[in-house]
Amino acid sequence: MIAALGDAVGLLGFGEALHGGEEILALRNRLFRRLVEAYGYSAIAIESSLPRARAVDDYVAGHGPASYEAVQEVGFGHGLGRLEANRELVEWMRGHNADPAHRVKLRFYGFDIPTGTIGAASPRQTLEVALDYLAALDPVGGRAHRERIDALPGEDAAWENPAAITDFTQSVGASPAATALRLATEELISELRIRRPELLALGGAARFAEALHYAAIARQYLNFHAAMARESDYAERLGVRDALMADNLAHMLERERGRGKVLAFAHNSHLKRGRAEWQIGPDLHRWWPAGAQLDAILGPRYAVIGSAVGVSEANGIGRPEDGTLETRLTAAPGPARLIPTHRGRGLPTAELAALPTRSGSAKNPTYIPLTPQSITEYDWLAVLDATAYQRGGLPLQTWNTED
Secondary structure, eight states: OHHHHOTTOOEEEEEESSTTBHHHHHHHHHHHHHHHHHHOEEEEEEEEETTTHHHHHHHHTTOSOSSGGGTTTTTOSTTGGGOHHHHHHHHHHHHHHHOTTOOSOOEEEEEEOOBOSSSBOOTHHHHHHHHHHHHHHOHHHHHHHHHHHHTSSOOHHHHHOGGGGTOGGGOOTTSHHHHHHHHHHHHHHHHHHHTHHHHHHHHOHHHHHHHHHHHHHHHHHHHHHHHHTSSOOHHHHHHHHHHHHHHHHHHHHHHTTTTOEEEEEEEHHHHOSSOEEEEETTEEEEEOOHHHHHHHHHGGGEEEEEEEEEEBGGGTBOOOOTTSHHHHHTTSSOSEEEEEOGGGTTSOHHHHHTOOOOOOOSSOTTOOOOOTTHHHHOSEEEEEEEOOBOTTOOOGGGGOTTO
């Protein structure tokens, strides 16, 4: 598979057909280990909070806390630190880095929007990185920006208000303070860019690039909150989120330049090249996902593996109907197989278009079946006969769409 993708690929996406598949997570861990040991990969980025992941990266590097328990909550978004497969991944990376025979040390990234204890977080998390950087190199100038910015976000709980997801009037993203914070963030970015030569000389290129990136992400994240404060299509927020995810991954790829390649792991819908679709009740939301953005930004430097599942009783996924893609693909020898699709080149387009789409999940709304278009959206498909529910995950009844 790696040989078929070619030497140009620096960022490889691996998508999951649903959040909650244990075997998909196990396959991810095995894949990353093989990519590190044989193909020069130096980092993994997962669908988790960008700023929170810094704590996990410190742990992987052998810094900070001495136990995984100390970072499993603060270092992940969405409760992902409680998943046993993520613990196993992180502990393996820490052990790998502790071996002096491994010259290139592995890095752990999150590339999703910042999250708090409930949901979308205050922009404070990302702004702190840029403010700390500037204060370290210019205490006076850094203090001026910090005093201005610190007075504006207010209580983090107001940004995290879950009611804002369905009621735009509950969002603080268009408040006078939020608008002032967007302006203050623009001026922080402007100062970093204007003083680039000076700051590079004082702190080096890597630290400057990280600070500028985090400030830019704070700007985009404020745009996300502003979208939440408008009576707008939910797809707009999803599009802002995925554009931010793509920028994060492009930054991580650049950061790893000269060290190695990057594996990105997230839901299929974030990493595929085609337009993403999500049916929520009667509404169909469509937007351009991170994978489509990366395809436009990176071209042949980006490749992506999608995944599919035949059956998962624990996730409410029954046997696929006759004639569907999942039925045809699981007919090949299993229980798992990697199938080349190469964006559908050379495959019978009309026959694929006529295939029915299988039914979805009775329990897990994050499961999205393959469609005929899926063949053109990935370079390869990892197809599993079955998957159990992820170890350490929240009980599925909390997601049950029938309740």
